[in-house]
Amino acid sequence: MKRFKIVQAFALLFLAIGFTACDTEPVDPVLLDNIGENPGGSTGGSFTVDFNGQTYVATQSAAIYNEGMLSVNGVRISGSNIESVSFVLMNPVEGQTYTGNDILIIYTPAMSMYQYTNVNLDEEQPSGSVTITDIDLLNQTISGTFSFTGWWSNDEEDVEPIEFTNGAFTNVSYTGGMPPVNGNEDEFTASLDGNDYAIANIGVAVADAGSGETISINGFDTSNNKVVLTIDASLTPGTYQITGNMLEDVVGARYLTTSPESMYMATTGSVVINSKTEDRIAGTYSFSATNGTEVVNFTGTYDVDYSF
Numbered sequence: 001m002k003r004f005k006i007v008q009a010f011a012l013l014f015l016a017i018g019f020t021a022c023d024t025e026p027v028d029p030v031l032l033d034n035i036g037e038n039p040g041g042s043t044g045g046s047f048t049v050d051f052n053g054q055t056y057v058a059t060q061s062a063a064i065y066n067e068g069m070l071s072v073n074g075v076r077i078s079g080s081n082i083e084s085v086s087f088v089l090m091n092p093v094e095g096q097t098y099t100g101n102d103i104l105i106i107y108t109p110a111m112s113m114y115q116y117t118n119v120n121l122d123e124e125q126p127s128g129s130v131t132i133t134d135i136d137l138l139n140q141t142i143s144g145t146f147s148f149t150g151w152w153s154n155d156e157e158d159v160e161p162i163e164f165t166n167g168a169f170t171n172v173s174y175t176g177g178m179p180p181v182n183g184n185e186d187e188f189t190a191s192l193d194g195n196d197y198a199i200a201n202i203g204v205a206v207a208d209a210g211s212g213e214t215i216s217i218n219g220f221d222t223s224n225n226k227v228v229l230t231i232d233a234s235l236t237p238g239t240y241q242i243t244g245n246m247l248e249d250v251v252g253a254r255y256l257t258t259s260p261e262s263m264y265m266a267t268t269g270s271v272v273i274n275s276k277t278e279d280r281i282a283g284t285y286s287f288s289a290t291n292g293t294e295v296v297n298f299t300g301t302y303d304v305d306y307s308f
Contacts, residue, residue, distance in 0.1 A: 044173035045141060047074030049085055050166045051107075051150075056085060061169065063142055065092070065176035072142070072169055081110035085164075087130055087146060097131040105130070105148045107164065116150030116162055128164075137274060137301040138189070138284050141171040188219040190227050190300035197221065197298070204304045206233060215281060215306045225257045227298060229271060229285055233306075237276055242269040242287050253287040255296055264289035264296050279307040 047058035058074030065071075073086040087105040089098045105118040105128055118128040128148025135142050146167035152159035186204065190197040203218040213233035220226045231240075232250040240251040244267035253266035269287025276282075282303035289296050 045143075045169065045171035047072075047085070047169045047172060048167070049074075049146070049164050051162050051164045055166075056083075058085070061172045063169075063172045063174035065174055070142070070174075072172060072174075074169065078110075083110045084108050085167075089130055092132050092135065092142070094132055094135045097129055099129045100126050103128065103130050105146065105150075105164075107150050107162075114152060114154045114157075116164075117153050118148040118150060120149075120151045120161075121153065121155045136171070137282060137303065138299065139171075140174055140274075142174050143170045143172070144168075186304040188217065188227075188300065188302050188304065190219055190298055193297050197227070197300075199227075202304065204306050206306055217302050217304055217306075219300075219302075223258060225255070227300070228254050228256065229302060231271060231273070231281065235273060235276070237273045237283075239270055239272045242266045242271065244268065253285065253289065253298070255289050255298065262291045264291045264294070269298075280305050 045061050047061035049056050056074075056076060059077050061072070061074045063070065063072040068091050069088055070090075070092040071086065071088045073084055075082065075084045085105075085107045087103055089103045103118065103126070107116040109116075119126050128146065130144060130146040132142065132144045134144070146169070147163075147165050148167075150162045150164055152161070186202045188199050188202045190199055198221060199219040200222045201220040203220065205216045205218075206213050207216065208214075215231045215233050217229040217231070218226050219228075230252040235250060241249070242251055242253060243249055244265070246252060251271040253269060253271070255264040256262070257264075266287040266289040269285065271285045272283045273281060274283040280303070282301075284299075284301050286299040287297070289298070
C-alpha cells in the first residue's frame with residue numbers, strides 16, 4: 001500500500017508536467033523529444049543536483065504551473081538511458097522555502113519502475129526543502145534550489161538512502177499563469193529602450209466610464225513620471241494587442257513625463273494577462289509610444305491588487 005501511494009504521486013507529477021508513461025516502462029523518448037510542443041510543459045534553463053559523488057546535469061528541463069501546483073522536472077538522456085529528478089509543490093511564492101509535507105521530490109533512475117523519493121516509507125516522514133529564488137513573469141522562467149534524502153520506493157528491497165545536495169534549477173521555462181510573485185505586495189517593473197527603468201511607487205485604480213470598468217495601473221518614478229497600463233476589467237488571461245485605436249482596443253498604455261510635460265501614447269504593443277482573480281491581476285506588457293516627435297519603447301511586468 002505504501003508503494004502504491006508513491007506511484008500515484010509520481011504519476012500525478014508527470015501528468016501535471018505533460019509527460020506520460022506506464023507504471024512499469026521507462027518514459028518514451030519520443031515524448032521527451034516533444035516537450036516543447038506539449039501544452040503541459042515548456043523547456044529551457046538548467047537543472048543540476050549532486051548525489052553519489054557526481055553532479056547530475058539535466059539535458060532537458062521543464063516546468064508548469066496549474067491550479068496552484070508547480071511541477072519542475074529535469075531529465076537526463078544518454079542514448080537509451082533516461083532518468084529524471086522532479087518535484088511538485090503548492091502555491092509557489094518568490095523567496096519562500098517549502099519543506100515537509102508541502103513538497104514531493106522524486107529521482108527515477110534509468111530503466112527503473114521504482115524511484116528514490118523524499119518520503120521515508122517506513123516512518124512516513126518527509127525530508128528536504130525547495131526554495132523559490134526567482135519568478136520572472138516577463139520571460140516566464142523560475143529559479144531556485146533544493147536538497148533531500150531519497151529513500152527507495154520499493155519497501156520490499158533493502159536499499160540504502162541517497163543524499164541529494166546542491167540542487168539548483170535556473171531560468172527553467174514554465175507554462176501556465178503564475179500567481180503573485182511576492183505574496184500580497186504589488187509589483188510593477190519597466191524597461192525603457194532596453195534599460196532598467198526604476199519604479200518608485202505604484203498606483204492602481206478601477207474606473208467605470210459607462211461602457212464597463214477599466215483597471216488602470218500606474219508606475220511612478222522618483223520624478224513623478226509614470227507608465228500607465230489600462231486593461232478592460234472583464235478580460236480573462238490571454239494576450240491582447242495595442243493598435244492605437246482607443247475606441248476599439250481593450251488594453252492600452254501611455255508614458256507621461258513632468259519635465260518637460262509630455263504624453264507618449266502607445267501605438268503598437270500588447271498586454272499579456274498571465275493570471276487574474278477577483279482581487280489580483282498579473283502579467284507582462286510591451287509597447288511603443290510616441291508624443292508626435294519621439295518614440296519610446298517599454299517592456300515590463302505587473303502584479304497588483306485591484307480590489308477596492
